[in-house]
Amino acid sequence: MIPNVLSIAGSDPSGGAGVQADIKAISANGAFAMAAITALTAQNTQGVTGIHPVPPAFVQAQITAIFADIRVDAIKIGMIANAEIAAAVADALQGNSDIPIVLDPVMIAKGGAALLEPEAVDTLRASLLPMATVLTPNLPEAAHLLGMAIATTRDEMAAQGAALCALGAKAALIKGGHLDEPHSPDYLVITEAVTWCDANRADTSNTHGTGCTLSSALAAQLAKGLPRAAATAAAKSYVAQAIAHADALFVGTGHGPTHHFASLYAQ
Template sequence: MIANILSIAGSDPSGGAGIQADLKTFSARGTYGMAVMTALTAQNTQGVTGVHEVPSAFVSEQIAAIFDDIRVDAIKIGMISNADIAMTIADSLRHHVEVPVVLDPVMVAKGGARLLPEDAVQAVRDDLLSMAAVLTPNLPEAAALLDEDVAQDRDTMLKQGEKLRTLGAQAVLMKGGHLEGNQSPDLLVTAIGHEWFESERLETANTHGTGCTLSSAIAAEIGKGKNLSEAVKAAKAYVHNAIVASAELKVGSGHGPTHHFHNLW
């Protein structure tokens, strides 16, 4: 049976990130994608110029409409936008704790700007972390959740991943793309230990939406029945190859998207 995967996130009209990237990823990984919108953005490969937040009551209505009719095998949560939406999502999903949640805390832009006000960050900590089968922060996002400096080495990545687990997430995937060096290591921290996933750093400007794509690929693989380690390994390989193939695309003049359908076209 084909798995049904739900994304709760914001829209990216340029198609490289957000809901659009999530749906492409779900399809590319052989699953059926669904989407609940939390915000509309005006953005392209050069940046975000505007955000229109969806009223939290309508976010709740969208989630209810899905669960009233459709089996959901896994959920990916991305852009939340504000504290009210975070609490609304948490309230809506408390009735569906059997569905695994991949929480991608979209909190810090690539340039370092904070995308969430502090009360929304607190709402993520208080209301959503405990629902996450796996949390997938990059290093600035992990630091923001912990109110600490950004990790600069692997030892600090491990310490911060373990701290995030104590805040409620069942597992944490620390994405190491911000580390210096030729490698781009990710670290999975679980209740039984930790595991490193190594890959070579790729020199390319086509990295728009890689975080959205990775978390969505993990959700798809979990929904298909893989355990977390297998899901992360498959998702990381998929994103790596999507970045490698991104040169086949010509989308915009800034940070271009990855090639979500590189293994199908």
């Protein structure tokens, strides 16, 4: 049976990030994609020029409608925009602790625009982080959640991963793309078990939406029943392929999208 995955995130009209990327990544990883939209954005490959949050009650209504009718096998949470939406999402998901949840704490767009209001960080940390089967922050996001300096070494990444699990996340995948080294290392912490996932860096500017894509692919793999470590490896392999083939696309003049369906096009 094909699993159903719900993305709770913002919309990117350029198609490279947000629910548009989530739907592509979930579909490419063998699951049926659904989406509850938390915010509309005006953006392209060069940056974000506007954000219009969806009223929290309507965000909750979207999620409630899905659960009233459709089996949900995994959830990905991305951009939540503000504290009120974070609280609405948390309320809507109460009583569904058996469903894997991938929480991607989207705070800053690739071009530098803020996608999460500062006062929402506390609500995200208190209400959503403890629900996470896997938390997937990049280095600036992990540091912001912890109130610490951004990690610059693998040892600091490891320490911050453990600290995030201590806050309640069942596992944390710290994405090390911001590290200044030849590889792009990710660090997966599951209780006391830790795994380094290295990948070669691709020489491309088409990296818009990589965080959305990874977290959605991971949710799809968890929905298919893979354990967290295996699901993480599968998702990371998928994203590496999407980045490696991204130059086949010509979408915009800034940070272009990854190629979500590279394997399909190759056929």
